[in-house]
Amino acid sequence: MKYFAYILGFTLLFSCSKKQITVENTTAKPHLTFISCQKKMVRVEGGKYRPFVGEESDSLTSVKSFLIDETAVTNAEYLKFLKKNPQWTKSKVLKLFADSTYLHSWKSDYEIPADVSLDAPVTNISWYAAKAYAESVGKRLPTVDEWEFAARASEKLKDATENPEFTSEILNLYQQKYGYKKPVKQHAANAWGIYDLYGTIWEWTEDFNSVMMTGESRKDNTVNETLFCAGASVTSSDLRNYAAFIRFAMRGSMKANYTVNNLGFRCAKDLVEN
Template identity: 35%
Template sequence: MRRAVVLAGLLWIAAPPGATAEFVEIPAGSLRSVLAYEDVPGEVRLEAFALMERPVTNAEFAAFVRDNPQWRRDRVPTAMAEGRYLSHWDGALEPGAGDAPLRPVVQVSWFAADAYCRAQEARLPTWNEWEYVAAADETRRDARHDPLWRERILAWYSRPSNRPLVRAGLQGANAYGVRDIHGLVWEWTDDFSALLMDADDRLQGDPDATRFCGAGALSMRDRENYATLMRVAMLSSLQASHTTGNLGFRCARSLP
């Protein structure tokens, strides 16, 4: 753990100007995927990468918008972000008063999240990278088979989505040193749109929620891990221009 903390500090020092969140090095390893598709092996091998310790905040995203005014809510094309984009901010460049700047940014589209990460010389994490880190609790790198841990995550998912958000980074770190992976906001992944695929591409984006949720259940190796199924269902229901009041993001970096 001490080595991870030291490396996190080194990665923060090496970050480009404007990147204020620390990155934690995630060691290489394998993840038994719960998705059961022909092109998804049972064990997914992951190379070492770095992940933001916490989600991107309103203040950090506001700094990005100031430097990249094409991402202001009053200028961004509707094809890149729907009308709710940053609608909770007090103004086009003002996240709000009090601790609002320190809360995770939400109402942000995949396109905007991707652009932010690219501006930090980073990228959005892949689904497998995110799930690899999300499988850990405070002491174990893979706690997915612990029913109490599962229930704790599902308890958060069952809360009303319109509850006020708290500051990012307040929760204790998991075994990798990453905070807020559960219990604060849902998060975009780079390949979110590839989680549920249909043999006929013309059926992508089918609004029949019952159909797509059923397909997700049939494509799960571990159907008891309902929290993962909920994440697949939630992300697969979105388009890249969509925004919600409880969906944020964090960035990742590939390592040499």
């Protein structure tokens, strides 16, 4: 089993290639009703970081300062969006924008499962749906670089990537299950003031498919959860890379209309300086 995990991790890791793929454009996008949003956002000061994969991985990438939601979007917040935009409910959403498992655990268009908190992150959301929500509240999805830059922070350090304890903590969090059923703010905020970037859900990014993986791109939800959250290649020679590896593997396995049991999102916003 150990050798299988190593081979799997090695194969996926080196089948990554950095290339920009355009998500399908369509004129069939449903009209959006804008909603008010009082959700707290935190400021992340820009800087440079070394990407995990791609042509830029040997050089530093610049990230401008930006705002990002302190937590993932919750069931309660998404429910408010659905009531104003019923075209995104599970019974009415176009299959072009969400596959058959979109909000599949919800009892009805406006009723979440009994064992899931309203304050838990909303999941089984497609990229199209996440993007629509973000636009409805005057925001956008974070880019891969923004998400990765913000996620380098531990509770005390804004860049803890060289700290082995931080890496171990991330790996332990990735092995926890069903965090997506519990309220947000399950763990302490990082040094930026952002909660639960690890260990609760996976999160969509604006350019999630800028890193594509070769091979089969889609398996059922259960396999997705165990493969990407349970540590498929912990025998990788550099565990500092492993935490990033599983995030990029997850992103590269998706298409814009796919949904997964523990895949949700949070919003970001450009920072307008006075």
